Each structure stands twice: as C-alpha cells, then as structure tokens.
Amino acid sequence: MVGVKNKQVVLKEYVSGLPKESNFQLVEGSIELKVPEGSNQILLKNLYLSCDPYQRIMMSKTDVSKFGAYTLGAPIHGYGVAKVVESGHPDYKKGDLVWGYVIWEEYSLVPSTQIHFKIENTDVPLSYYTGILGMPGMTAYAGFYEIGSPKKEDRVFISAASGAVGQLVGQFAKHLGCYVVGSAGSKEKVDLLKNKLGFDEAFNYKEEPDLDAALKRYFPEGIDLYFENVGGKTLDAVLLNMRIHGRIPVCGMISQYNLDRPEGITNLAQIILRRIRMQGFSVHDHYHLYPKFLEFILPLIKQGKMIYVEDVVEGLENGPAALVGLYTGRNFGKQVVVIARE
Amino acid sequence: MVGVKNKQVVLKEYVSGLPKESNFQLVEGSIELKVPEGSNQILLKNLYLSCDPYQRIMMSKTDVSKFGAYTLGAPIHGYGVAKVVESGHPDYKKGDLVWGYVIWEEYSLVPSTQIHFKIENTDVPLSYYTGILGMPGMTAYAGFYEIGSPKKEDRVFISAASGAVGQLVGQFAKHLGCYVVGSAGSKEKVDLLKNKLGFDEAFNYKEEPDLDAALKRYFPEGIDLYFENVGGKTLDAVLLNMRIHGRIPVCGMISQYNLDRPEGITNLAQIILRRIRMQGFSVHDHYHLYPKFLEFILPLIKQGKMIYVEDVVEGLENGPAALVGLYTGRNFGKQVVVIARE
Numbered sequence: 001m002v003g004v005k006n007k008q009v010v011l012k013e014y015v016s017g018l019p020k021e022s023n024f025q026l027v028e029g030s031i032e033l034k035v036p037e038g039s040n041q042i043l044l045k046n047l048y049l050s051c052d053p054y055q056r057i058m059m060s061k062t063d064v065s066k067f068g069a070y071t072l073g074a075p076i077h078g079y080g081v082a083k084v085v086e087s088g089h090p091d092y093k094k095g096d097l098v099w100g101y102v103i104w105e106e107y108s109l110v111p112s113t114q115i116h117f118k119i120e121n122t123d124v125p126l127s128y129y130t131g132i133l134g135m136p137g138m139t140a141y142a143g144f145y146e147i148g149s150p151k152k153e154d155r156v157f158i159s160a161a162s163g164a165v166g167q168l169v170g171q172f173a174k175h176l177g178c179y180v181v182g183s184a185g186s187k188e189k190v191d192l193l194k195n196k197l198g199f200d201e202a203f204n205y206k207e208e209p210d211l212d213a214a215l216k217r218y219f220p221e222g223i224d225l226y227f228e229n230v231g232g233k234t235l236d237a238v239l240l241n242m243r244i245h246g247r248i249p250v251c252g253m254i255s256q257y258n259l260d261r262p263e264g265i266t267n268l269a270q271i272i273l274r275r276i277r278m279q280g281f282s283v284h285d286h287y288h289l290y291p292k293f294l295e296f297i298l299p300l301i302k303q304g305k306m307i308y309v310e311d312v313v314e315g316l317e318n319g320p321a322a323l324v325g326l327y328t329g330r331n332f333g334k335q336v337v338v339i340a341r342e
Numbered sequence: 343m344v345g346v347k348n349k350q351v352v353l354k355e356y357v358s359g360l361p362k363e364s365n366f367q368l369v370e371g372s373i374e375l376k377v378p379e380g381s382n383q384i385l386l387k388n389l390y391l392s393c394d395p396y397q398r399i400m401m402s403k404t405d406v407s408k409f410g411a412y413t414l415g416a417p418i419h420g421y422g423v424a425k426v427v428e429s430g431h432p433d434y435k436k437g438d439l440v441w442g443y444v445i446w447e448e449y450s451l452v453p454s455t456q457i458h459f460k461i462e463n464t465d466v467p468l469s470y471y472t473g474i475l476g477m478p479g480m481t482a483y484a485g486f487y488e489i490g491s492p493k494k495e496d497r498v499f500i501s502a503a504s505g506a507v508g509q510l511v512g513q514f515a516k517h518l519g520c521y522v523v524g525s526a527g528s529k530e531k532v533d534l535l536k537n538k539l540g541f542d543e544a545f546n547y548k549e550e551p552d553l554d555a556a557l558k559r560y561f562p563e564g565i566d567l568y569f570e571n572v573g574g575k576t577l578d579a580v581l582l583n584m585r586i587h588g589r590i591p592v593c594g595m596i597s598q599y600n601l602d603r604p605e606g607i608t609n610l611a612q613i614i615l616r617r618i619r620m621q622g623f624s625v626h627d628h629y630h631l632y633p634k635f636l637e638f639i640l641p642l643i644k645q646g647k648m649i650y651v652e653d654v655v656e657g658l659e660n661g662p663a664a665l666v667g668l669y670t671g672r673n674f675g676k677q678v679v680v681i682a683r684e
Contacts, residue, residue: 010544057615065382207517231610231611235610250613250614251614251640252614253610253611253614256611257611261608262608262609262610263606263608264605264606264607264608265606265607265610266603266604266605266606266607267571267604268572268577268595268604268610269595269598269599269604270622271592271620271621271622272592272593272594272595272622272623272624273399273622274622275621275622275623275624275627276621277619277620277624278613278619278620278621279613279617279618279619279620279621280612280613280614280615280616280617280618280619281614281617282614282617285617290426
C-alpha cells in the first residue's frame with residue numbers, strides 16, 4: 001500500500017492560558033488516496049480551514065464541554081471546505097465540494113455520517129463556506145433572528161463585532177432597521193465597522209477605561225439586544241445598560257476561554273430587574289434553517305448588500321499561528337487558512 | 343378635622359447590609375376615616391401585610407431598580423389585603439375586600455388607580471391573598487409555566503423552596519409530573535418539603551460544603567429547570583449541573599440583596615455549552631393571567647391538592663421583625679403580618 005504525503009497539524013500538548021504556536025506541530029503522515037473496498041467512507045482533499053474561537057475549548061485537557069477535547073498527537077479538526085476525491089457513499093461523488101467537519105491535514109478519509117453540506121453555489125468565493133455561507137453565517141443568522149427576537153428600531157450592541165459572526169450580526173441588524181453599535185479591539189477594526197460595514201457607531205474597547213460609561217454614551221436609552229461574543233467585563237457592563245425585556249443571545253465568551261478561572265459576573269441581578277432573557281445557543285440546533293438562510297443571504301451577497309471581510313492565510317504550515325491569533329485579536333475579519341484552492 | 347389614630351411602620355434610615363428591626367420605627371399618625379368630597383380615592387382598612395424579598399431593594403438609598411426606594415420617615419409599602427371603608431370610585435364599594443398595593447399602616451387613603459384585585463372568593467383564608475392567591479402565587483405560576491417551559495418528567499430544582507414562591511413552584515412541578523428537589527436553610531424546612539409538600543428530595547444548603555456535589559447527588563443526569571430564588575453560590579453550582587436546553591427562570595437572588603458588592607458568577611459560559619435559557623421576569627407582565635390562574639388553583643386548594651404554609655405574625659408592631667427575618671430565613675413558609683382580621 002503506497003500512499004502520498006499528508007501534512008497534518010497536531011496538538012503537541014494541552015493548553016493552559018493563551019494558546020501558542022508551539023502548542024502545535026506540523027507533521028507529515030501518509031495516506032492512500034483510495035476509499036477501502038466495501039467502505040462507505042469519503043476521501044476528501046481539504047481546501048479551506050476555518051479558525052473558530054470554540055476550538056480553544058478543545059485544546060484544554062479538562063474538557064469542560066464534554067464534547068471532546070483534541071487528542072494529543074492527532075491532527076486537530078474543525079470546520080472547512082473540501083473536495084471529494086473518491087466516495088464510497090451514494091450521496092457524494094468525485095468532484096463534489098462540501099463544507100462541514102474537516103481535519104487539519106491535506107487529505108482525510110472520513111465517515112459519510114459526518115455533517116457535510118454539499119456546496120451548490122460556486123459563483124461566490126469558496127472560502128465563504130468557512131464564514132458567511134458556513135457555520136459562522138448560520139450562527140449569526142440563528143443567534144440574531146431565532147434567539148434574539150429582534151425588532152425594527154431595536155438598539156443593538158455587538159461585541160467582537162468585526163469577527164466572523166459579529167460582522168454579519170451587525171449587517172443583519174442594519175438590514176432590519178436597527179441602531180447598531182459594535183466594539184472591537186483596534187482602530188482599524190472600528191474604522192471597518194463604521195466605514196465599510198455600515199454600523200452606526202463603533203468603539204475600541206481597549207481604549208475605554210470605563211465600559212459602562214462607553215455604553216451609556218452610545219446607548220443613552222439602553223440596549224434592547226446584546227449579541228454576546230466575549231463575556232467578562234463587557235457582559236458585566238452591558239447588564240447595567242440593558243432595557244426592560246432586553247435579550248442577550250450568548251454566542252461565545254472568547255475573553256474567558258484562556259483563563260484558568262473565569263472572571264466573576266457581578267451584575268446578574270439586573271436580569272430580574274430588567275426582565276432580561278439571556279440564552280446560550282449552538283448552531284447545531286439550527287442547521288435545518290440552512291436552505292432558508294441561503295435563500296436569504298445569497299441574493300444579498302450578489303447584490304453587494306452584504307459584505308464579508310476575511311483574513312486569509314496561505315498554507316497549512318501557517319495554520320497554528322492563524323488559529324492562536326484569534327485569541328489576541330490578530331485577525332482582521334474571518335480567519336481562514338488555505339491548504340489548496342481546488 | 344378630627345381623625346383616628348393610625349399606627350404606621352416607617353423606614354428610619356437607609357439600609358446597607360442585612361436590614362435590622364432598628365432600621366424601622368413604629369409611629370402614630372392620625373387619619374380622618376373619610377374620602378374627601380369629590381375625590382375618587384379609596385379609604386382602606388389594612389388587614390394582612392405581605393413580607394416579600396423584593397422589599398429589600400427599596401430599603402437601599404441607591405435605588406438599583408429605578409423603581410423607587412422607600413422614602414425616609416414615610417410608611418413603607420408592599421402587597422397586602424385590605425377592606426374598603428369608603429370609596430370615591432364606582433368600581434369599589436364599602437365592605438369590598440381587595441388585595442394589591444398596601445401601605446404599612448392601619449388605614450390608608452389611596453388613589454383608585456393603584457393595582458387592586460377585588461377578592462371574590464372568601465371561602466379560603468383571607469391571608470392567602472398575600473401568598474398563594476396573590477402576588478407570590480402569580481409569580482410562581484408565571485415563572486414556572488410561562489417562563490420555565492416545563493415538561494412532564496423534567497428534573498426540577500428550586501432554591502428557597504419552602505418560601506412563599508418556592509413551595510408553590512415545587513407543588514406545580516409535582517402536579518405536572520416532574521422530579522422535584524428543593525433546597526432550604528433548616529432541617530425543619532427540609533422535612534416540610536419532603537413530608538408535607540410532596541417534594542421528591544430536599545436538602546439543607548447550609549450543611550452542604552460542596553453544592554456542586556450535592557446537586558450531582560440529587561441530579562445525576564442534570565437539571566432541566568432551575569427555579570432561581572437565591573443567586574450567588576447556588577447559581578454557580580447549578581450552572582455546572584444543567585442539562586442541554588435547560589431553563590432558568592430568574593425570580594429572585596435573595597442571597598445577594600444585602601451585599602455591597604454581589605458575588606461573581608464564574609460558570610456563566612455553561613450557558614453556551616449547555617444552551618441554557620436564563621430569563622428574569624416580573625409578575626407585573628403576567629397579571630392578565632390572574633383569572634386563568636384562579637380557575638387552576640382554587641379547585642386544587644379546595645380539594646386539598648395544593649397546600650400553603652404561612653408564618654403568621656400578629657400586630658403591625660411586629661412587622662419590622664417579620665420583614666427583616668426574611669433575609670436570614672427566620673420565616674417558615676410565607677411571612678404574613680396581621681394588622682386586623684376584618
């Protein structure tokens with residue numbers, strides 16, 4: 001059995017604190033480019049990898065999620081775009097493009113039972129299926145429309161607003177007729193939000209010594225809907241600025257993932273006084289909406305009414321740096337790693 | 343103008359920390375037992391006073407609720423049962439019994455616009471309208487059925503479970519077919535929950551050095567619905583034991599009301615991982631359900647299928663001690679103060 005070389009990114013050691021490039025290692029395995037006789041597996045050539053904040057959770061030994069930590073020495077996994085090289089399953093055929101579960105390696109033999117969506121629309125950048133047309137897009141859509149119960153003219157605040165999900169939530173909110181403010185971690189990101197993505201206002205949270213005061217400046221009448229991506233001090237300040245019957249879809253808390261002990265949230269009693277609904281969600285509960293989501297978003301993309309900013313890095317070997325860069329906000333928009341373009 | 347004596351309970355000083363009897367004062371005013379000519383006010387003889395945890399918030403100078411702190415030197419107010427002595431408003435007539443907004447004094451002249459429900463059913467103890475048939479009853483009903491989205495066979499946990507609201511939530515949950523566990527602060531309360539109120543299990547939180555371990559003991563498969571009355575350490579432990587798609591109606595956080603700075607909640611990221619809905623609510627948003635609630639609960643009371651435990655104190659002069667006793671858990675069941683029985 002002769003195989004081809006198969007570069008992989010493996011987790012070298014479990015991470016505590018901020019992940020570093022050196023926690024990962026590029027190794028070279030080999031793979032036979034063939035689906036074993038009688039198997040219904042699928043052989044994928046991996047093209048685009050998605051770097052997503054939730055991956056930090058799986059880098060910890062203590063698997064707080066119960067959803068599976070990465071295995072040491074094995075290639076890590078996540079979302080991505082791939083091309084079917086050979087298929088043992090009737091639903092897929094050679095040449096099909098898919099997005100979904102992808103392993104950080106050049107080629108993968110995967111069970112046909114893994115969640116994969118076939119890519120039908122190829123008149124948009126393929127990398128979009130790691131972002132606006134993939135998991136982050138569906139996350140923004142489900143979190144905003146399904147969990148957030150938004151109304152026209154709602155006052156909407158979004159943290160990590162230039163990220164993979166945040167930039168979409170902001171545009172969805174503007175599309176609906178809301179007043180939209182985002183926070184981000186650099187002047188360039190703030191400029192992007194205000195000048196390119198159509199946010200009404202944006203601010204650099206790193207330059208605000210008093211987040212409560214900043215929120216009061218942008219929301220003198222309070223916040224109806226806070227799309228939560230960061231947790232910690234931002235959440236604590238937001239709770240003091242929510243309006244009665246406000247809603248907080250909780251998508252992520254990236255500021256907390258690298259802490260041994262998370263920061264305490266002290267203003268939670270505001271949930272009672274302001275009758276707030278705070279709801280965590282997972283995109284996995286909402287994938288049945290994907291066809292409806294595509295019908296909504298594809299025309300908007302094609303008409304130029306929905307913009308998506310990507311930070312594209314070339315080469316699997318640059319994947320670890322791209323991935324760990326998420327946790328210091330080094331990425332500018334959705335972080336994508338290209339293994340191959342076709 | 344000659345009036346009758348009118349004993350009142352006034353707030354002497356704003357409270358920080360645990361409220362004390364000495365924060366209040368019994369004073370003797372006077373009142374003319376007559377509605378002024380041409381006024382549509384109502385003259386009430388106050389019968390039963392309800393002691394409710396939310397009143398702590400109004401004892402603080404810093405009015406975190408924005409709903410109005412008590413005025414120093416003026417009688418405090420809350421919920422209660424009263425009898426109409428004279429009415430300037432066509433909706434009320436002499437002899438009517440009402441429940442709703444009541445001032446802590448013997449007689450009150452109140453605007454007819456205050457929320458008052460006329461008491462139609464008098465074949466139950468009148469004091470019930472401060473509890474099971476009043477605000478706490480509606481709170482339990484709305485919080486459990488409307489906010490909690492309960493299902494038969496849900497695993498339900500209730501803190502402050504022998505209190506005015508908790509004891510009802512537990513019985514509602516059993517009525518629906520749930521597995522129900524309550525926490526309370528003494529052996530007697532735990533016995534009450536298990537032996538009289540039909541809870542499946544109950545424990546004394548003061549005797550549990552590790553609340554997480556206690557919850558894992560009673561909920562090896564996790565909690566579907568946590569009815570939150572206390573906040574703080576209990577909430578933090580509960581978050582580690584919620585099931586996927588669990589719900590947390592947030593009714594109160596009595597453990598936090600007396601702290602200058604609330605305890606930090608560190609396990610909030612579980613809201614994402616477990617897709618929890620946590621929702622604060624106010625009974626004020628649900629009073630339109632009151633007729634439906636009475637239809638539900640009155641037959642259950644009359645058939646002996648719903649029990650209500652009250653801690654009844656005689657005399658307005660004993661009101662302050664009864665009220666402050668709430669915050670150390672001195673009360674055994676719903677705390678009521680009787681000014682007069684008719």
